[in-house]
Every structure is written in structure tokens, then in C-alpha cells.
Amino acid sequence: MAGLEDLYREIILDHYRSPRNRGELPTPPAHKTEGFNPLCGDEVVVYLDVDPATDTVRDIKIAGQGCSISQASTSMMSGAVKGKTVDEARRLIRAFKALMSIHESKLEGEGDGADLAADLEGVRLGDLEALQGVVKFPVRIKCATLAWNTLQQGLDEIAE
Amino acid sequence: MAGLEDLYREIILDHYRSPRNRGELPTPPAHKTEGFNPLCGDEVVVYLDVDPATDTVRDIKIAGQGCSISQASTSMMSGAVKGKTVDEARRLIRAFKALMSIHESKLEGEGDGADLAADLEGVRLGDLEALQGVVKFPVRIKCATLAWNTLQQGLDEIAE
Amino acid sequence: MTITTPLDVERIKRDFAILSRDLDGKRLVFLDSAASSQKPESVLAAMDDMYRRHYANVHRGVYRIAEEATAAFEGARAKVARFVGAKSSAEIVFVRNATEAINLVAYSWARANLHAGDAIVLTHMEHHANVVPWQMLAAERDIEIRWIPLTPDYMLDLTKLDETLEGARLLSVSAMSNVLGTINPVRQMVDAAHAHDALALIDACQFVPHVRTDVTEWDADFVAFSAHKMCGPSGIGALWARRELLEAMPPFLGGGEMIRDVRLDGFTTNDVPWKFEAGTPPIVDAVGFGAAVDYLQCLGMDAVRDHEMRLTRYALDALTESFPDTLRIYGPRDVSVRGGAVSFLFDGIHAHDISQVLDEHGVCVRAGHHCAKPLMRQLGVPATSRASFYVYNDEADVDALVAALAMAEQFFAH
Amino acid sequence: MTITTPLDVERIKRDFAILSRDLDGKRLVFLDSAASSQKPESVLAAMDDMYRRHYANVHRGVYRIAEEATAAFEGARAKVARFVGAKSSAEIVFVRNATEAINLVAYSWARANLHAGDAIVLTHMEHHANVVPWQMLAAERDIEIRWIPLTPDYMLDLTKLDETLEGARLLSVSAMSNVLGTINPVRQMVDAAHAHDALALIDACQFVPHVRTDVTEWDADFVAFSAHKMCGPSGIGALWARRELLEAMPPFLGGGEMIRDVRLDGFTTNDVPWKFEAGTPPIVDAVGFGAAVDYLQCLGMDAVRDHEMRLTRYALDALTESFPDTLRIYGPRDVSVRGGAVSFLFDGIHAHDISQVLDEHGVCVRAGHHCAKPLMRQLGVPATSRASFYVYNDEADVDALVAALAMAEQFFAH
Ligand SMILES: Cc1ncc(COP(=O)(O)O)c(C=O)c1O
């Protein structure tokens, strides 16, 4: 089962079994955003507490339910952006999507993802790179990106 | 062109070239009914003057335009019902449709038309039988029946 | 007494080319027919022959291949009509799928007849296809939607049926749940609806492929189903409706074929069923649909049902015996009130992850909400795995499923 | 400079199995591609392969064949998008046919945006598909329909275009008439519509199969076309629309796939284009559609257009020379402003009867109103005969037509 071990790296299963930052934050001051994967029904809820003075993600909590990939990705995302500035968080989003969308864009037959590499430049994804195995399983990409799309939507809503 | 001669009998072409009873009747007392073949655009207009005292088709006139089959059938129909009682006209309609629908019903895959033979019993179709060749050309059946359906609709409307 | 010849599954499997596909050394174990079934050789051959010998647009050509195409297309309609017990071909409207069939009723019949304050009755086990069209209408017209709930053993709770139907205009219900497998008491529900002057729409998408169907016996008003779940091609389905209803309904889509006459100031409509078929239809898919019902009729729908009951019983037993503590089945246990869609979950393992491991073993099952999110919320789960059976499945397929599940459980337990 | 390789029609004919069909000793001369075209081997093979190796429902399965099916389905969408110059696959909504595409716009965009007193502009040469949906809306909402008339040489009379567009919300016009062959000045008309703040819908059903199309160059808002007229299967077509428009439009059909979430009290919609694709799509037909655009692209659309211009000129000349006094052609003579649909009538012989005799000679032409009854009334005829050409037709087909017409004329003259 070579393929499967590519997808389900140990660190992913670890985040799945022991998700970080689970819980809720009072709204306000925190902002709550829900994300759905319309295909499989996975749900992610992101509570974001952004300090307006420093534009920093002061705290983040996660709720919802889903498969190991979506849950692990959500857990990793929460750890990666906590304490970061909004700009840094947005850079992470772009980098992570670039990591994933190399395949996603191929599925849709548009471009070859070459220029997406630019987005990856200079961003340290760390543990998140464990999720790279997902690109070999196209239908699971949406599981991995759900948390990040929800984060992006949350940041956009806060900025408004 | 054996098949074609079956369809285009001399008497049909004659009715096509010299249609009987063409014209209009004043309404009222006459009743006007329009029929369409939605597939090819043929149109038939039937003016019916039914004497309510005797329930007889006192006069009938025909207008409209269409292919040789629809025009010949209309012309023949007008001659066949003129002077007949409404009951006799209705029997003719049933008989003519039976002549045609043996194939029509087969096209729709329902029944084998066996019991339709009853409708033909005891009715003299005369010249109209020249139209029987049409059943070998399924799409033309609607051309042949257009006038009769319009007549039927007219009689129904008058009866109301 | 009807004598039912049992299905010869070994022979049937050979009718479905895809089932002999090799997946990196593993045979394809296809257990997702509730989503869409595979197609037998005879269906593929019928469609191929149409394109190679008889293809032309239908209804409008005088020439021979156009006549042949029209006869094949209308012949398919007659076959489908007979297959579900319709009184006439005129009662079968070809649509893209069951979803469009339900939307057709919602746009044409319901928008002409339902008004603010009216009520529609649905159930908690409906597919989105039988939920969203009504929610769209409800939002537009201020119509109330009422829901029939479930019993703890995954049946409809009909104790308050009469109350729920009070003043309702439509009952729209699935004949068989695509998640639970539950077969609902259609005739009883139709009668109850009629007693309250409501019409009854039956979503028979999961029923027609698996159980002998007689729409006239049901006494229903509308019945929707899709070809692709019953050995037919994707791209075509049918709405059956009583002829008087179809005749009274306003048209839905406008265009060629559905008209009698068009003038600058308006149009008149064609006879049913064509009144509801605007534009060039899925001609060849219809022919494939006809070949599919021929295929099923040839197997015999009673034999199909017998086979699936036996196989479902075997599967329910095998799953329960193999995973007594960790696997939960969502759906009735009694195979006489259920079909072959078996939903289940492992403790602590997401359905999606189960599917993924099964795929490595060539076993295809569906994971997700199965287009029934309201039901998922009732069940309190985000998703289930679902194995579903059809005429080409046998005990060996169930065994392969159980073996793969054991490996999946082990994989996530380490 | 683009170098166009002329079509090798002899070789192309061999790609279409039906063209070698023998009709009682006569070869099939298929001149009805404007109604529906024949399909090349590559399209049939692509569909057959899908059913035999990769078939499963799309978008919802985790297992391999479901992934393959989804990739093939979405890959086809990308091919179609590129073929018509769309900026993104998200702008291509798969529908059953052009008729449904136009109805989708009428139900979703128009019903959300047009109100009593608004006006829609159509032309006298529109197909019923681009008339009836608007008449339905007009009757429902008290909307005005305005008509652009024809010139005596069968072009649109655009002298009063600006006046006609005054206060209009939509211009909906055919890029090429299916009766007259006339090619309309799309870009000019779109610009005029936009100058009046009206949107522009282009019925490109007859255009996309025959002339290189760039929807972005047209600057249109909606473009409708059908696969079955462009070497693809029946049962699928496309609506192209600008992404922002699609995103702003309310959904049309409700059901699976088009939703993001469904709760008892309402639903939210999926991203475009899926928001408009409720239920199981014509999966395999989509793949066939993709293979059809591959086939056309491989021939080269400029070569296709060159070929058809040459053949149409040959046909117009042959008809005029052979029947100088008795045959009348309805449509422009200049092949640079027309496609290969040639409508004609013989003095005193109905189109239907002509077709019938032609059929005896294996020559397939259409007879009737061609779903354009308003145009027929403008022309003052009940019906016409129409021969239409495509990539697999050549001069020999035109010669066969002329010879058969001569016999028909003789048959009815006796
Ligand atoms: C100009 C035009 N518009 C629309 C249509 C409708 O196409 P379809 O029947 O594929 O929906 C046709 C084809 O008949 C056409 O020629």
C-alpha cells in the first residue's frame, strides 16, 4: 500500500487523532466562519481573533468534522497561522494552495501550474509539506484546502 | 420508384392539383377551425356549416396550405362529409383514422391495431382508400390525418 | 404462481465489460450502483448501432434514417412506459435525469397551482433532488414545507401522517432511500395524500432499477426516475405523470418540438409528452434507455429483487459478524422492507478515509452525504460509507468488501 | 499568415460509419447536418471507452474510476471552453442542448432581472428556441418583444437597430440562421446592445459547428450551442456566460451537485459552473462532446469554413443553373456572409413532397418550417426544403442532390 502511506503520513494521522486548537472563541471579539465541502459534506468552523492594532492572529480555534485529511489540514493550519500577522497568514494560504493546485489546475485542464511555483518561493511550510502526498489523490485536494479557503474567507470578512 | 407510386396515387395528385371545396364560409352561421401539423408546418382551415335541425353538414369549405398528401386528404375529406349527418361524419373520421393508425399505433409501440379493424367495418371509404399507401410512410400519416383531426375538433366545438 | 429464474450472476458479469477491468492486479469490485450503475453490452451495442446506422434528428425528417431514428426514439419511450406500468407512452416525458423530472413538476405544475400559505410534505430521508426544488419554490412563494420524521429503526414515522397532510397540496416522497435502503409504503402514502386532496410525487430513482414498478397500481400522480441507475446511459431519465395532469400543466422549457404553432405574438403547445420536450432530445440515450429496460425485463424484475434481497441479507450478516463492535449500519435490518444500499460507519474512522483504503483493494464504495444532508443531520453523522448492490454483484463481492474493510480498520488503528 | 490545409473529404467520409450505409443499392447522401450532424469514429470510440473502462458517477466518488470519470468529464468542459475562446472552464455550463441553454438564461437571469415594461429584442429569423422562452416570459411578466426585420436579400435590417434597442434589457440573436444561412454581424450587434445597457445572448447553434468562434472577441454575455450539430452526441450542449454573470445569477434547477449545503430551512449554492448543473449530468455525452471538438480542431476550423464556403458556392451555382425558372433559393448569394444551409422551393411543389422523392434516391434533406415559423410567415411560404453541408460533404453530394431534384420535378410535373 505504497500509495496510501504517501497520503496518510504519520504526522497527518497524528493531527487527525489529536487535533490542535479545537474549541470555540467568543464572538465578538472573535470572528466565526464556516466552510463546506459540497461533495463530501465536510465542515470546518474557524474562529479568528485578530488584533486590529497589530494585525496579528491573536488566537484561533477550530470546530467541525470531516475526514482525516481535512481535519489534519485544519489542525496544521491553526498552528501555522497562530501568532502570525494577517499578511503572513495570507502568504501561507497562497503557498499552501500552490502546493495543492498544481494538480487541481491540471484537473481542470488549465495551465500547467508552472507559474504557481512563484507562490511557494520563500515560504516555509514545515509540517504542512506532509500534505503534499494529497496531490496524487485529486478528489482529496478539496479536503486539504477546505480549512485554508475558510481561513481566507474569514480574513476577507474581517478586512471588510 | 415503386414505393413512390404507392404514396402518390394518381387520384391523390389530382385532388392536390384541383382541390375540391376550397374557399371560405361566412362565420356565423358557419364554424371555423384551424389545424396545424407542428412537425412540418402544414395548416388546414375547415369551415363547417352544420344544419342544427337535421344535424347535417350543409356545406364545407377548406383553406390552408400543405403538402400533396395533406391537401389531397383535405379535399377528399370535404367531398366525403358534405351532405352527411354529423354521426356519419364521425363514423368516417373513425374509419379513416383506423385506416391510418394501424401504423401510427405500431410506431408508438402500443397494441397491434387488431381491434381497430372494427372501426373500419361497414364504412365505405371509396376514393379515400387511395390514401392507404401512406401507412408505409409513417411520417406522412400525420399529413393525411390533419384534415380529419381538424374536422373532428370542429364538430366537437359545434356540439358544445 | 410465478416461477422466478434466479440470476446467473457469473454470466451477467460478463455482460458488463468494465467489471473485467484489472486495477493494478486487482479486479474491480463495483459496489456503487446506487450512485450510477454500469451498462451491459446490449445497451452499448444499441447506442453504437444507432450512431453508426440510423442517426438523424427525430420527428422532423421525411427521409428514411430520420424515420428510423424517430421510430427507435418513440419505441424506447413505449418500452419505458410498459416497464413502469404506464397506461400510454404519452405519459412518459423524457428528461435528463430524475432531478430534472422533479424540477419540471416544481416549475410547471407547482408554480401554476401552489400559492402563498400552501404546504408541501417531504420526508427527512429525501435526496437533495427532492428537497431543493421545493425550497426554491417555498422561498419564492411563501409556501410551507413540512417534514415526515424517521423512526429509530430508519423507517418513516407515519403516525402523524394525516395531521401532516392536513391542508397540504403535495406529498413528495422517495420510494426507496438511497442512504438507508428503506422502502416506503408508497400506495398507503399516496392514498393518504389523495384523501387530503393533495397530489403525490414519487421519487422512484432508487426503486425502479431494483423492484418491479407499477405506477398505475401506486395510483401516484408523478413518478421520477433516471436511466443511469438502471443499466441505461447517463443523460436521460423520465417523468411519468397522469395524462390529464400533463395535459393541464403549462409548458416548462420553450423551443422546438414543444410547439404547435409560433407567431410573433405567441405560441400554442404540442400534444403531450412532446409539449415538455423542447429542443433536440438525447436521441441515442433514449434508445439506450429502451435497451436497458429490455435487459432488465429479460432478467426479470422479480428475480432481480430476489437476488438483491438475498445478497443484502448476506452483506448485513457478514458486516455484523465481522465487525460486531466497531461498525454501525444505518438502515433497516429486514430485507423485505429495504433495498441493497447499505450505509455504515466505523467508530472513529471517517467514511472518506475508509473509501480511500478500499479503493486500494479495487473495492468501490461511496463516502459522503449522498446528497442527503438533512438526513445526515438527523442521523447525527457528517457522512457514511455506502456499499450498494445490483444484478452483477455476488457474494464474492461482499467478501471482498469485508476483507478490505478489515484492512482499513487495521490501517487506521495502528 | 495562417496556412489552411484543405479538408480531405474522401478520408473524412471514412470517419463516419453511417455514410457508407447502403440504402437499397443507393449510397446515403446526408445533407441534413443543420438539423443534426453525424459522428466520427473518434467520438464514438471515446464514449464507448468511457462506458467500458471508466464509467462512474462524477464528483462524488473517492475511488479510482470515479476519479477518472470526473477528470474526463471536467477535461471535456475545458476542451469545449478552449474551443470557443472562453476565459475559463467555469464559464461553460453543460446543458442538454442550446434550447435548454436559452431557457436557463430566461428562467435564471431574466426572471431575476426583467420586469413589467422591460423590452427584449429578437429578430425575424430566430429559431423557436430563441423565441418561445421569451414569449413565455413576456406573457408572464408583461414584457415587450421587439423584432428586427429582414432586408429583401435575407440579411437583418439593422438600419433602426439603435432605435429598437432603446430601453431594451436584452438582445437575443442567432449568429447564423438555420434556414437562410445568413451570418449576422455579431460583434456589431453586441456593441450596440451594450451601448444601450442591454445584455447580448448569441444563439450560436449553427455557427460554432462551422466557423471558428471566440466568445471573448464577440464580447457577448451569453452564448448557446449544441454538441449534436458539431460531430458530438445528442443530449448535451453548452451555455457559455461571463463568469461574473453566472455568479450573480440565481440557480435554475435544484438538486444534487448544485448545492454547497442543504438544511431543512434552506440551501446554499455551489460554485459556478456546477451551481447550474443539478443532478447526474450526461457524463459520457460530455466526453463525446470533448472528443468532437478535438476532431474539429484537428481538421482546423479555418479549413472547415473554407471547405463549406467552396461547397456552398458550388451548390448555389448548380441549383441556379439546373433550375433557372422553377427553383427559388431563400438566403444570401454571397458565401462570405452565409453558411452551408441552403433553403429552396420549387414552384408548385411542396417541400415535403420534394423530400419524399429525394429520399428514394438516398438524398436526405429537411422539409418544413425548420422551427422558424415566424420566419416562414415573413417569407410567405409554408415550408422550404433545406440542404445543409458539413465536413463530410463534397461536390458529388451536391451533384446527387441536383440529379434527384430533377427527377422530383419531373415526377410531379407529369
Ligand atoms: C439556430 C438554432 N437555434 C437553436 C436550435 C436548437 O438546438 P437544439 O435543438 O439542439 O436545442 C437550432 C437547432 O435546431 C438552431 O438551428
Ligand SMILES: Cc1ncc(COP(=O)(O)O)c(C=O)c1O
Ligand atoms: C433517491 C434519489 N433521488 C434522486 C436522485 C437524483 O438522481 P439524478 O442525479 O439521476 O437526477 C438520486 C440519485 O442520486 C436518488 O438516489
